[in-house]
Amino acid sequence: DAGVTQSPTHLIKTRGQHVTLRCSPISGHKSVSWYQQVLGQGPQFIFQYYEKEERGRGNFPDRFSARQFPNYSSELNVNALLLGDSALYLCASSRMTSGIAGGRGEQYFGPGTRLTVT
Amino acid sequence: RKEVEQDPGPFNVPEGATVAFNCTYSNSASQSFFWYRQDCRKEPKLLMSVYSSGNEDGRFTAQLNRASQYISLLIRDSKLSDSATYLCVVNLYTGTASKLTFGTGTRLQVTL
Numbered sequence: 001d002a003g004v005t006q007s008p009t010h011l012i013k014t015r016g017q018h019v020t021l022r023c024s025p026i027s028g029h030k031s032v033s034w035y036q037q038v039l040g041q042g043p044q045f046i047f048q049y050y051e052k053e054e055r056g057r058g059n060f061p062d063r064f065s066a067r068q069f070p071n072y073s074s075e076l077n078v079n080a081l082l083l084g085d086s087a088l089y090l091c092a093s094s095r096m097t098s099g100i101a102g103g104r105g106e107q108y109f110g111p112g113t114r115l116t117v118t
Numbered sequence: 119r120k121e122v123e124q125d126p127g128p129f130n131v132p133e134g135a136t137v138a139f140n141c142t143y144s145n146s147a148s149q150s151f152f153w154y155r156q157d158c159r160k161e162p163k164l165l166m167s168v169y170s171s172g173n174e175d176g177r178f179t180a181q182l183n184r185a186s187q188y189i190s191l192l193i194r195d196s197k198l199s200d201s202a203t204y205l206c207v208v209n210l211y212t213g214t215a216s217k218l219t220f221g222t223g224t225r226l227q228v229t230l
Contacts, residue, residue, distance in 0.1 A: 033218070042122075042205055042220030043162065056215025090161055094216065104150040105209035105216035109161040 002027065004093045004110030012116045013081050021076045021113045023091030031055075032074040033107060034066055035090040043090055049074055050096060081117045088112045119144055124206050124221035131228055135196050139224045141189040141206030148219075150209040151182055153191050155202045156223065162205055165191075196228045 005024045013019050025032050031050040035043035045058035049068035068074045078085055092107035124141045131137050143151075154162040166173065168180040168189055179192040189206055203223040210217050 031216075033216075035218075040222070042207075042222050043218075045217050045219065048215040048217070050215075056212055056217055058217070088159075092218075104167055105211065105218065106152065106164055106167065107216070107218055108164065111161050 004091055004108055006089075006091050006110040006113050008113055009111070010114045010116075012118065014118055015081055015083060017081050017117075018077065018079050019081060019115060021078075021089050021091075021115075022073065023076070023093075023110060024073045025091075025093030026108060029093040029095050029108075030072055031094045031096055032068055032072065033092045033094070034074070034076045035092065035109075036060070037088040037090060037112075038086075046076070078115075083117050086115060086117045088114050120221075121145060121219045122206055122208050122221040124224050126222055126224060128225040128227050131196055131226070133196055133198060133228055133230055135228075136192065136194050137196055137226060138193075139191045139204055139206070139226075141191075141221055143187050143189070143206075143208045143219075145208070145210055145219075146184075146187060148187075148208040148210050151189050152207040152209070152218075153178075153180055153189075154205040154207055154220075156205055157202050162220075165204070193226075196226075198228050198230070201226055201228045 033048040034046040037043040047066045048056040063079045091110045094107045151168040153165040155165045156162045168182045177194045181190045206221040
């Protein structure tokens with residue numbers, strides 16, 4: 001089975017521009033989460049989507065937005081790019097969100113999109 | 119205080135050595151716990167879940183102490199291929215979302 005796929009692999013943008021990153025989850029997984037990882041740090045939670053609805057948001061500005069499509073793929077959009085947005089953007093897929101009826105919350109990561117803002 | 123704290127290392131150990139990583143977390147409402155492995159410039163890969171009863175997967179043993187909010191990972195008989203960054207991860211279910219919180223990672227370098 002195919003794992004999580006992300007596109008593009010690498011991207012170079014200039015300050016003020018807008019970027020769209022794409023993610024396709026593992027087949028059968030309905031939840032997609034987005035993380036930002038800057039060099040030397042662990043990934044930071046940005047969003048989680050389940051069944052096309054935003055279920056959670058991390059501490060990121062409104063310049064960051066996302067959506068999930070009926071086929072469970074997802075897009076992350078970042079407006080008005082800043083130099084500090086340079087990072088590896090990771091998409092993670094899971095069957096569902098965890099909880100009483102859910103699993104333990106294991107998430108499986110795609111290879112990421114490396115964004116450089118100049 | 120960081121939500122998940124790990125010693126960043128690096129841990130430099132010879133092949134065949136046993137090495138232990140520790141991690142503490144601050145939110146007592148956290149519900150599930152994991153170790154992920156991340157190779158340089160690659161994505162994190164799930165290594166193993168961590169259970170209160172302790173669990174083992176080959177050369178890897180993970181332990182959770184909920185009372186102390188402490189998680190550990192033991193690697194026995196280290197291999198060169200174990201060289202990577204090991205991320206301690208805590209899952210908090212908010213009622214609608216599963217939020218994974220990562221430590222900064224502990225770097226392991228296994229040498230000949």
